[in-house]
Amino acid sequence: MADLDVVVVGAGFAGIYAVQAMRSAGLTVRAFEAGSGIGGTWFWNCYPGARCDVESTDYSYSFDPALEQEWTWSERYPAQPEVLRYLNYVADRYQLWPDIQLNTRVTACVWDASRREWTVLTDDGESRIARFCVMATGCLSAQHVPAIPGLETFRGEWFHTSRWPREGTDFAGQRVGLIGTGSTGIQIAPEIAADAERLYVFQRTANFAVPNRNRRITADEVTAIKAGYPVHRAMARESMLGVPVTGTGRSALSESPEALRKTYTERWEAGGGMPLLGSYTDLLISREANDTVADFIRERIRETVRDPGLARLLSPRAYPVGAKRLCQSDDYFAMFNQPNVTLVDVRSSPVVSAYPGGVRTATADYEVDALVFATGFDAVSGALTRIAVIGANGVSLRGAWAAGPRAYLGVAVAGFPNMFLVTGPGSPSVLSNMVLSIEQHVEFIRDLITHALSAGASSVEATGRATADWVAHVNDVAYATLFPCAESWYVGANIPGKPRVFTPYVGGVGPYRSRCDAVAAAGYEGFTLTTVGGLRWLFR
Numbered sequence: 001m002a003d004l005d006v007v008v009v010g011a012g013f014a015g016i017y018a019v020q021a022m023r024s025a026g027l028t029v030r031a032f033e034a035g036s037g038i039g040g041t042w043f044w045n046c047y048p049g050a051r052c053d054v055e056s057t058d059y060s061y062s063f064d065p066a067l068e069q070e071w072t073w074s075e076r077y078p079a080q081p082e083v084l085r086y087l088n089y090v091a092d093r094y095q096l097w098p099d100i101q102l103n104t105r106v107t108a109c110v111w112d113a114s115r116r117e118w119t120v121l122t123d124d125g126e127s128r129i130a131r132f133c134v135m136a137t138g139c140l141s142a143q144h145v146p147a148i149p150g151l152e153t154f155r156g157e158w159f160h161t162s163r164w165p166r167e168g169t170d171f172a173g174q175r176v177g178l179i180g181t182g183s184t185g186i187q188i189a190p191e192i193a194a195d196a197e198r199l200y201v202f203q204r205t206a207n208f209a210v211p212n213r214n215r216r217i218t219a220d221e222v223t224a225i226k227a228g229y230p231v232h233r234a235m236a237r238e239s240m241l242g243v244p245v246t247g248t249g250r251s252a253l254s255e256s257p258e259a260l261r262k263t264y265t266e267r268w269e270a271g272g273g274m275p276l277l278g279s280y281t282d283l284l285i286s287r288e289a290n291d292t293v294a295d296f297i298r299e300r301i302r303e304t305v306r307d308p309g310l311a312r313l314l315s316p317r318a319y320p321v322g323a324k325r326l327c328q329s330d331d332y333f334a335m336f337n338q339p340n341v342t343l344v345d346v347r348s349s350p351v352v353s354a355y356p357g358g359v360r361t362a363t364a365d366y367e368v369d370a371l372v373f374a375t376g377f378d379a380v381s382g383a384l385t386r387i388a389v390i391g392a393n394g395v396s397l398r399g400a401w402a403a404g405p406r407a408y409l410g411v412a413v414a415g416f417p418n419m420f421l422v423t424g425p426g427s428p429s430v431l432s433n434m435v436l437s438i439e440q441h442v443e444f445i446r447d448l449i450t451h452a453l454s455a456g457a458s459s460v461e462a463t464g465r466a467t468a469d470w471v472a473h474v475n476d477v478a479y480a481t482l483f484p485c486a487e488s489w490y491v492g493a494n495i496p497g498k499p500r501v502f503t504p505y506v507g508g509v510g511p512y513r514s515r516c517d518a519v520a521a522a523g524y525e526g527f528t529l530t531t532v533g534g535l536r537w538l539f540r
């Protein structure tokens with residue numbers, strides 16, 4: 001007999017909502033969270049400068065209209081402490097705490113085929129039996145520290161941005177080396193440069209960044225935002241990115257240079273990446289169209305960075321804009337005009353090792369007192385494959401995904417009955433406003449579980465055929481765009497040895513939702529329901 005209907009692994013935006021949703025559906029549920037607090041991304045990433053890059057109006061739950069009326073965001077792009085406060089408010093408001101167990105890492109989930117239940121093992125030595133597992137482990141939670149020879153000999157302190165000390169750090173008077181110039185590196189660099197005696201930014205790939213134009217939200221704006229939520233959320237649900245973006249509806253290639261400049265300048269001045277990338281219909285499809293916006297951003301970098309040689313090194317050329325996550329910062333490029341900031345080009349002279357006093361590249365030694373790794377995550381699949389998940393017939397998830405992750409709708413894996421992934425590989429996930437995508441996935445999973453239970457089924461599983469068709473569709477859509485042109489974490493390129501598979505679904509949040517709704521309306525097409533006696537309904 002199962003202890004619980006549902007075990008939820010993780011208590012970030014996804015796990016918190018999963019607890020609320022399962023409980024509201026009358027199911028018994030318990031979430032296990034490795035951290036000492038809830039919040040996931042917003043608990044762990046407490047580095048200076050951490051803030052969201054989707055506006056607070058969108059980057060917040062929409063499942064309860066009362067909640068969005070009660071909570072008031074202070075900034076357009078809130079910083080990490082405010083998002084974390086919000087998530088704790090949600091847990092208080094819905095009294096979720098009794099069903100969340102902190103400081104507990106799930107180490108293994110093993111399917112018992114005869115009892116049709118999961119045994120969930122945790123690092124406190126306990127085990128729980130659950131009918132269903134909801135993996136809310138996060139797309140960006142399994143931290144990645146590059147294997148730099150000699151790091152263990154380094155005399156100073158080193159930090160990964162996603163495990164920042166909660167008591168903070170003081171870099172005053174220190175020489176600091178920053179490795180990694182993606183979204184996080186670009187956020188933290190100006191903060192370090194403001195305190196440190198010297199900041200060395202080790203750059204392998206120059207990345208595009210657009211201004212946030214972050215600011216406080218006025219009282220009048222708050223009133224308008226709250227009144228407009230119903231319409232705004234409805235538009236977001238139908239949109240491509242999970243955020244309503246008004247584009248011109250035209251191809252960039254059909255525009256005159258003057259019209260292009262006008263559009264890009266207006267959107268650059270307004271701030272935010274999504275409005276710029278959403279301005280023309282073909283920016284993420286045609287390299288020629290993409291070059292128009294890439295040239296515009298490179299021009300802004302040349303305008304900002306006084307040293308032309310430095311501006312050249314900071315100008316991205318290796319990939320189309322948007323094919324990697326488009327970074328947002330109001331002060332990253334201008335920071336390079338500060339006399340205490342040095343850019344180290346490790347593309348032409350790679351890092352070879354760390355030594356007690358600093359970092360050695362192929363051509364020089366850099367003496368530093370502290371090292372900061374903004375080197376990201378084993379994205380999308382990493383947190384899942386770090387758990388020993390054993391499904392039907394003793395097959396491990398690691399083995400099943402040896403050639404790359406595969407999941408039907410990004411939500412279920414063939415051979416792993418009664419296990420569901422929130423924003424898994426093959427769903428819009430990291431290419432969308434993730435809070436909206438999380439809500440949609442959790443609701444789909446909740447409805448599928450209640451459907452299976454009311455049908456008297458003991459298990460529900462994605463079929464291999466439906467999975468293969470979906471994965472082929474995900475690939476077809478991706479390879480019709482520029483997304484796979486970048487060596488990015490979207491394809492696992494940041495993790496040595498990881499199979500290169502383009503994981504997010506680029507077909508859009510609205511179309512993806514419609515597909516999930518159609519699957520549900522057709523009696524969960526692509527899933528097999530099995531009764532205790534073994535009778536199977538196959539919906540495909």
Ligand SMILES: Cc1cc2nc3c(=O)[nH]c(=O)nc-3n(C[C@H](O)[C@H](O)[C@H](O)COP(=O)(O)OP(=O)(O)OC[C@H]3O[C@@H](n4cnc5c(N)ncnc54)[C@H](O)[C@@H]3O)c2cc1C
Binds near residue numbers: 012041045054422
């Ligand atoms: C710095 C940063 C900024 C971001 N900004 C944005 C943004 O502006 N907009 C946007 O859409 N997205 C953003 N993201 C993506 C962000 O991860 C998601 O928006 C969202 O917070 C994910 O929520 P989640 O619950 O799915 O995962 P997470 O928040 O990552 O939570 C997963 C939780 O699962 C726990 N866990 C994992 N494995 C186990 C285990 N085996 N046992 C127990 N617990 C486990 C982890 O400790 C973690 O707390 C950002 C990510 C980062 C890193």
